[in-house]
Amino acid sequence: MYLFRLAMASLANRRFTALLTAFAIALSVCLLLAVERVRTEARASFASTISGTDLIVGARSGSVNLLLYSVFRIGNATNNIRWDSFEHFASNPKVKWAIPISLGDSHRGYRVMGTTDAYFQHYQYGHQQSLQLAVGRAFASDPFEVVLGAEVADTLHYKLGDQLVLAHGVAAISLVKHDDKPFTVVGILKRTGTPVDRTLHISLGGMEAIHIDWHNGVPARGDGRISADQARNMDLTPQAITAFMLGLNSKISTFALQREINEFRGEPMLAILPGVALQELWSLMGTAEKALFVVSLFVVLTGLIGMLTAILTSLNERRREMAILRSVGARPWHIATLLVLEAFALALTGVLAGLGLLYLGIALAQGYVQSNYGLYLPLSWPSQYEWTLLGGILIAALLMGSVPAWRAYRQSLADGLSIRL
Structure with missing residues (x-):
């Protein structure tokens, strides 16, 4: 215990250097733990984007x-799927529920998705x-309702x-807008930390209505335009959708239905298991994550090397201090233990301060990170x-501390009292 008190007194005597060294270690520890927290939570958030x-x-x-x-609402489909193909598999005895998805439009940089009320009932x-x-509520019979x-x-x-106007295409700034058919906000979803938060949800009928007077990707002119009131009274059953999600009555039938869809002769389609595809996508980012x-x-190693450099640099200045300790009865292993301590x-001190900086940073940035990046960083142990x-950091510090300790151990009393010119 007296050696520990002596070590603390020695550090207090060199407090400015000691504080700078501890602060460097604290910053590196904070960075290491922050990266690990972000990696862990990003992986968990990524894996939980879709469930069930x-x-x-x-x-x-x-x-x-x-x-x-x-x-994830990133990119675009290579082709669409016919509506009758969706109905064919939605009515399959193995299927419990089906969610159609239609993409293609946007609003101020956010993607618009057309779907049905099954989305709010079954998506997890x-x-x-x-x-x-x-x-609010989910959209109902009026095709010009949107849930944000x-x-x-x-x-x-x-x-x-509030009313808003959708833009054609997915560009952040679009010159072609569906301004003749505005949508009314009828509901706002609770935050999920997933791409759902960044999506505007409209009905498939609404998606069909805003394109009902479009031909070959170009809106009609003059008498060819169809107003919102006229569209409400028309058949808005879609001809095609972008994709659809399926929930099955039994997990056992998953591979059989997947094979049936992939071999469907009506049109070329692909069925994937979300969990497998998520793992495949995450593996593509694994190298960057490990790097x-x-x-x-x-960075942590650099901080520890800085600590080693500071202790080694101070050894020559402390030769007389070591000699005095030896002269009052301290043994060589006492000196070595003092430096290791x-x-x-x-x-x-650096580890504890790094933990403090980490929790302070999480407390300050938690809301911002969650709202902007969909990552929830908990204030947990x-x-x-x-x-x-x-x-491991503390063990590495002990190993590095043994280097100056070994040098001090080998110094003799006579060397400590001699004057080097």
């Missing part, structure tokens, strides 16, 4: 591409959590009863893996 859906079906392309545009995310409305994701409503400051973690490890104290990382 057995199959996603789209035009034949790649599984990752189908997952990106149907779930996270641990089989269903979508819930924060205010939480981020869309917050960012664009929409509330119930980021390795960089943060090297100093290194451990600096590392422990370090996980077992994080404790292992912190323990």
